[in-house]
Amino acid sequence: MADRTTILECIYTAINETNEMLPAESRLEPQESEKVTGEEAKIDSLGFVTLLVAIEREVEAKTGGCPNLAEELTEADVELTTIGDIAGFISERT
């Protein structure tokens, strides 16, 4: 199991990467409570997919492996609402 702190660092790097492509009102804060899905999320579905792929790349580069998030989320039928949820989901699978 990968260290949660390391996973969060990867996610925050991915957030910075993704923010470069988002309008000011949609930019994400690098914090566990930041909403990424649902009505309170600042990003739309494209932003969410972009973020997931960026996170996969960062985690893969830093830890040597990462689950296929988009596919596993669909298969596991789980809804990840916050950055903290994503970190937990990855930690359990690496």
Added chain:
Amino acid sequence: MSNSEHVLILSDFNAEMMAGLMSNDVESPAVSAKTGGFGQVSSVLVNSGHPAWEDKTAAIVWTHPESVSQVFVRAKLMESVDHAEALREVDKFCDEIEAASSRVQTMLVTTWSLPDRSRGYGMLDFRQNLGIRSLLASMNQRLAERLGSHPGIFLLDSSPWLSASGAYDPKMWYLAKVPFSKDVFKAAVKDVKAALRGMKGLARKVVICDLDDTLWGGIVGEVGWENLRLGGHDPIGEALVDFQKQLKALTRRGVILAIVSKNTEEIALEAIESHPEMVLRKADFAGWRINWTDKAQNIADLMKELNLGINSAVFLDDNPVERARVAEALPEVLVVDMPKDKMLYPQTLAQLDCFDTPTLSEEDRKRAEMYQLERERRAAQQQADDVGSMDEWLHSLEMSVQIEPLQEANQQRIGQLLNKTNQMNLSTRRMSESELVEWASAPNRGLWGFRVADKFGDAGLTGIASCEIDGETAEIVDFILSCRVMGRRVEETMVHHVVGFASQNGVKKIKARYQPTAKNAPCLKFWRQSGFEELENETFAWDCSNPYPQHEAIELKILEATETIPGK
């Protein structure tokens, strides 16, 4: 974002990421980018009333060949196809782009590329009427033939953006219909911004070079010109010759060269003229400051001498301390971060995107030569200052000004001058060539180009004036003069012609309304000394019952229209 360029991206993929990157990019000009929606290319191009066009000043059309040509789709599946049919499909696409181009000032169309990993027919892939690459090359060639010379349409080569490893992103394509990595979009945004800067007349015009360890290897004052590293069987020497060749090439696209170097002038100039491997000689430089003074001060003085704004300058120097000093003192100068390894100098110069312009005229190609002539004129002026008056100097120049109506032969040059001149510019309005032609075609308007020559040579078409008549009054709308010929009474000649035109058309009073910008203070200075009466709000007026005087030293030639422009 009120001063932003409003850019529309039409693509056959999801371009929201690119729109975001472009809007967030801090490089000038500021852009507000919107997409036409995933896959909405033709449907938006053919619909002039589509809301996506509202307020847009530029559009980017980025497609894959598959979305333009069904023949290409079949060719990729190795079917036997008729290549001529694919070209007819390209023609249809070009028709749509041409029709849509009048809705924006700038239409940027990307060329088509194949992913590097796509091998096609391998060693047969460039065989005519068979290979996929052969077909794509023909399609790109047709795109260039159809659109390449259209004044408002520009082709951007997508292949450099897509050449890096990892350029294609299959995961993002299948998940979100985004085919490329972020780096591809970043490279595209960089090229689009360079094009938009060119359209706005913000291309850099002068490269100011250091000498020691920049144009040549070594310190000439210490080792002598005979021992400099330049050319020969020496990797650094060869690289610096290539670097000089590239600088020389820049002069052929309208960029002028200058020197700012801490050196003894006599020694440095001797090296430039005497070293057998020097590509650049004294005649290639529009001016220089070779002394022991602060380089920032030298650059400021030099730009003033060349009559160019500081923001036209690019500074190349091997010394990071000098670069930091110039960057701090003159933030508008583009200070290039030169690599430590001199073998990388040619590549660094080749990658600069600050010289892109939408047109290249004969005047541009001869600009370096014209600045050299200007240097000689200044020397003659200095001599005249020593012995006589300004009038004597003007007489000695044997100047002539040829006045030409707007016509097909000069339309591109007039459009270029209108859109890039900043200092002597009354209204600083920017228009595409087609907008300009349409504006000038109204019967109550006149627009002329002014071509200046003297005994030293032909400065080319360097001035524009236009006026609009409304009953017994008229307004000078454009009053534009290249900095190359400012201060030689060409300004008064232009006013003389416009006032004469107005007077012949029954105008009693003509006005010039100065529109201030950050750069056109020289224009206000001229109008304040012009003899026109200054009214309120920096507006100037002349009673047309009095002819406006023209300087006797200037011979005036009026060229009648030999070709017609649409609507004129």
